Amino acid sequence: MAETSIFPIPQDVRKMFIEESRPKEEKKSKNSESFQESISQFIQFVSHNKESSYGILSICEKFRFQRRRFYDVVNVLEALGAINRINTDSFTWLGMDKIITTIDQKIKDNSIDDPSSTLDSLFPQENKITISRLTIRFIMCFIALRKQSLSIQIVAKFLSRSNKRFKTTLCKLYQVVYILINVGIFEKRTIPSEVTLADVYYSHWCQNPISGIQQLANLDKEAPEFIIQRRTVFYTYLPTRTSTYLSDSD
């Protein structure tokens, strides 16, 4: 009897199937309100405990994250600078306050407040739709437009304007929103399709005076013209005649 393998014994039980194989128990409702809980409990935990580093696998188990989902959470938080990945299986928690810093830096690096920056220059092509890049871009939309609320549909339409991957972009934006709501960056949604930036962040990123330009009123009304201009372009990306159903293309 050579190697073959009647049945390869799961040598590494620790990994794989942390959650993947659990839905054996009949149908058990339909969804997992646990994902939300997992996220907030995780944030809670990690904000208090000041440990040098955490293991991805152990966190998954501890908070019952489906592995695939935890990667999403980590990527979003890492993009925002709250987490730093050390290596496979471990990361450090830098803190929620790092988010402000991270975005502030992006604002500078990308000349978001430069009147000569147009929407197209600020949001270039994007073939791979990574959740981390979408996270940053989405937040940048609020800042570039100086808006506290945006329609997720239009944002998806706008961000996918070149790659034609509306469906995928929209799905991912929803994932990002879902996570960021539980992290406190976005507020709970009330109006369908509308996503609102939490006050603290809105006032920090969107109500600060723009460098060169005159002080601006924090009202949607009296924004500098270049902001108005961007908004005009942005709202060109029509209110999709709905369709999560029309997969990509078109």
Add this chain to the structure above:
DNA sequence: GTATCCCGCCAGAGT
């Protein structure tokens, strides 16, 4: 019908 988001396949990257 539309808005949300659950879910996991499978292709690449990493070791």
Add this chain to the structure above:
DNA sequence: ACTCTGGCGGGATAC
């Protein structure tokens, strides 16, 4: 070879 990562988007569910 293997495992780890995460792009991708079908399709179920909620409203």
